[in-house]
Amino acid sequence: MEEKEIKGVQEKEDAASGKIGSSLFENMQYFHDKLQVDKNFDIIYKMTLVADKNASIYFMDGFVKDTIMQKLMEYFYSITPEDLPEDSHGLSHENMPYVEVDLLDDKEEILTNILSGVLCLFIDGYSKCFAIDCRTYPMRSVQEPEKDKVLRGSRDGFVETVVFNTALIRRRIRSPKLVMEMLKAGNSSQSDIVLSYMDDRVDKKFLAELKKRIENMKVDALTMNQESLAECIYRRKWYNPFPKFKYTERPDATAASILEGKIAILIDNSPAAMILPVGIFDILEEADDFYFPPVTGTYLRVTRFCISVMTLFLTPVWLLLMQNPEWIPGSLEFIKISDPVNVPLIAQLLILEFAIDGLKLAAINTPSMLTTPLSVIAALVVGEFSVKSGWFNSETMLYMAFVAIANYTQASYELGYALKFMRLIMLVLTAIFGIYGLIAGVIISMLFIALNKTVSGKSYLYPLIPFSGRQLARRLFRVRISHYYE
Template structure:
């Protein structure tokens, strides 16, 4: 962002520069901060359009008020109480009575005295151009400018409204931590630092978005994360050229390996414990300011079926829950299509009493099985979306009551059969069991494709669709890692935390493909259970 300096101010600036004899006078460019305080303030006000939320406060300091200063901050993003206590009060009152001798002032000059001695703040950055000035100002920092000095100070006194740490709304657990990420980047990084107190935990931050200048950070364990994967993440983030980043979904879509696939290749989570566990495995977390959802790469197919609670319960309980998720995956994907195929083409597969019962139920239904299934599936999808968009107080009741009323009314009207209502209800319940919402959406999309294949080719169409889906899954990569690992390629050592979960004392190594360097866990020397 370059400053557009009006002609009158340029002439005034040239006159002032020719008259100025102080030791900091030098040739200025349009982007540099000028020595004259009034000129700087006029330029800032014009560039920001005299916005009402940009507050400017001019004042004098020094024993006799010989020093002219100004602070600039953005209301709503800056802690005004801290500005009063740590800047104005110090410079306007206490600095006059401070024990600072004239020799110290002469040797350091006022700028160095204020920077090194006067301001009791933790973060202080020197700025010399308007581009950095605008960035810090619009990020919530307080800008301090001193008359006669062609540079300023950015004082970190951010203080915007924060939702705070609350329980995650989309990824709840029965047993486990209840804290979740918020929309503030520094709060989110602190939640991870709190769990991983390792000096090798690296945090790298950059700004992405020409207009928004959104802070995007990556966190990983140096020596554990694959260096090539870290370099690939940095490279993809550096290539992003976009006006705005408003949510981590922007980043996810711009850096994913495969665009035309229904399956997600980047995992997102709002749980600090899940992200910390992924970092300890050797994966990389991408945090975006302004959203509670953190991206995790690389993300494999098995990761979307794993929940944090799997590791907080006993190994046998965690294994049972995982097996239920894989069973629910196939039921949610294939239940309607299997019903369509059997009732349309393969009636001989059903026992005679069940076949007679189904035939009696469908006697008055005027539509084929495919149309019947499409009506019920689309109705349920509409009810599900309506329940999500409605106010929380009535959203859940509307979706539940709506499904019961519409289902019962459709059966009584003879539009659908009772068996189809049961099949759709089982399918809907199974689609809610996945810890990752993105995988649930993928199954919802593929379900309609399998229904069409079943209505066209019967069970042969379903088998053909499964073969094509498996081939597609094996062709996917997530930051260079095979998407179906450790199943394809098959890695025997990684099966201990795949479909089944062995006890913690048996989880002695990290996943081989994700981590190629430090594959041994430090805590693997924990004693095994006593044996008789």
Template sequence: MLRSKSKRDRIKELEEKRLGWAALPITERMAENEAVISRLFGKSDDLVIQTYPRESFSFMVVYLENMADRKQIEEFIVSPILNQVQEGVPAKKGWIQNTVSTSAGLKTAVHFADVADLIIRGGVALFMDGQSFAYTIPLTSWKSRTIEEPQSQTMVRGPREGFVEMIADNIPLLRRRISTPMLYFESLRAGKITQTKIVIGYIEGLVDKKVLNHIRSKLSMLETDKLFETGMLEELLKENKLTPFPVFLSTERPDVAASALTEGKVIIMMEGTPFCIIAPATFWAFFQAAEDYYQNYDIASLVRIIRLIAYAIGLAFPAAYIAVTTFHQELIPSELLISLAAQREGVPFPAFVEALLMEVIFEILREAGVRMPRPVGSAVSIVGAIVIGESAVAAGLVSPAIVIVVSLTAISSFVAPYYSFSGASRLLRFLLMVIAATLGIYGMIIFFIALVIHLASLTSAGVPYFQPFAPFSLDQQKDGFLRMPLWMTNTKLYKRIQKKQESGGSA
């Protein structure tokens, strides 16, 4: 009995066939070129092959329907060539460059790999009988989303522009904010099937070369069949695969990405998603928001402290409630202890089951609110939380105190500026609740010691995750846990650019 091929084996076989056909050179015979194109794209219904046979001159236009603009093809390519054929111009050397109206992006290709790559991305291939090369012309027709305010990182004061799914639209948003020729962009493709375009951005002379080379090396060694979003790329680029903490910042705000570039960091953009990756990232960077720099430094420092406190509440408050009420009642004031005992009278579950039940219910409501249609999602999550909380207390399943604990925990979990970072606390919260229910406060202390050790061992693009505290850097404290006044910060970008210009442009 023959064993069926695995998915990876089938992909590898198809990839070898595709590479074999793509490596073939373009011939002078148009019929052979048409046959190779048909093999490359199979029996795809959206493949358009239009041949124009003439007695003195024949040519062929190949493109994908709805990917290339058919109107522009007829207006700028087919009609001008047919007019020149009637006038007998094709005998002249270099006539095609003067004929095609959109010759700005006109290139030549001698292998089918280059032709297929452009056709897939909305271009047009022009084959001519008797010529062993093809002309490629970019005439994409797909529509991109208009630039609008980001939904995941809202703010009261600041720019309202956000990245979109097209890299070609995102790069100008950065160029407008950083007017220096030393802002470089490098592109590559990843994903054996998807061949997704990835762009690396950095400022030459300011970027850390070790970080840049580390990212280049990681991207060049990617082994994956598909890439659709930067979240998939983040997981593949992680050095430590077992940590729940994100080691890269993810943003859809151009001002945040531009600020990271001026700090010597690297950004990674991907076609098809408005989110870009910032590397390296530190633990403390997830408590910093773009709005911190658009308001006074003392207010920004206070807000950062509040975010850190809120994160601690979101992580440890339910576990602390379980540990104190179960093992360490002596830590509770007498009046509060009597009140809690009165509330828990008649509740059939211990504190751990009570807290776990409410946390699971809230997580279900949170996911329901996210997945449901927007007009009803927020209403269902809010009303559902209120109704279920009151009903659970009235039925005697939980005490009123645990409703307060879970509500405050839920609100605190939304304070973090980056949604991906709050996901780690959601996961660790349940683990900490189990530890608190078995080992009490002592178990929580052991957990936090292990957590700090784990965080200190992480790296982001080769940079310690716990910088600037481990290892300690006094200079970076100006914009670490607190934000110092802007006049105290070092204008490192200007000084390094000026130094490079004075040295004659050498790095």
């Protein structure tokens, strides 16, 4: 069989197996149709010459730097036929003037690379595509996140570009044991997912199970980024509101969790890391606890824990005492309601619970230039006149204001809403059944926490259950860092 016939048979086999051929025209015809170049203005192809051979470049407008593109074009025009190696491997790894160059021959993989912003070069006679990763993403500056601010410590934060986020972690952990493993999910979105962990400290069994869950996900796109991934990873006990993941936008907190043996999941287009597995004590920890001396850090941690407990029990206990005023000791007579109660207390508390969430949503959607005047109007109208009109009593407004503000003592929104749902259950049960309803609400809340499991299937209350005195002391009190490794 002649050489041309052999080559033709090989190209047919490659086409049937999803591989590109050596004919530039056929490759361009295929990718023109798949990428719909005639319809998409931002998908650009450019014809060029590489050592007197016809070549074509495909790339996404806005993802490639002009200066890098100019340097590559100068290099392509400068190559002579004598300089061109016989195989594509020699061209990419010996002569190509760029660091990140891969050889691809799978059509679907090449399509994904082009749509991800990678510059792909096809040369006539070569059955490999040169994927040159010279992309750059539009991004905001690396600055301190609004939600995870600290009084002392570093002021950088994650952004929406996963490569920059991994670099911020690498800057803090300079160990060859740190692994950044890339996965993809979503049939349409092909979202980049990075698993970051210490190879000598991570739970290998859980890591393998987590990778298996991500690889077996059947989802079209991660439309809500981390929340979409979280719902795919952990499907059990969706009704339990207590969080199974810890979210942080701080690279220092993420690096500290990785060093403890946990896994950090970074998703492209998301400015936060998802830490797992975590329990209730992990979620209550904050970066400020470690940026201050042990005494101050312990005080901040204990204060945060006590206030979280108060937000859960304050209004249900007060409602119970208002239903049974004879239980109020003489020293606490001042907590009684002095004005007439026109609306039942349980109705007032429930209305305010929902009203606070409504005000949060309004604050999020309010333009920054109108925030101050609208806040003043809300304070006057909602605060003072709602009491004067008789809808609410001042005591009810006071306790609900404390609860609303105290929820922000810890950064986890998920934990804050979990406590809110437990508080609503307690309020309703207390209003209906009195002291027995409050006890039932406490038991229900404890069961929700105790029966909850981490993503790895371990106890949510570790190191309390199973008990580990040393680890529990570390979770409750801020000890010296050097003690961690003794």
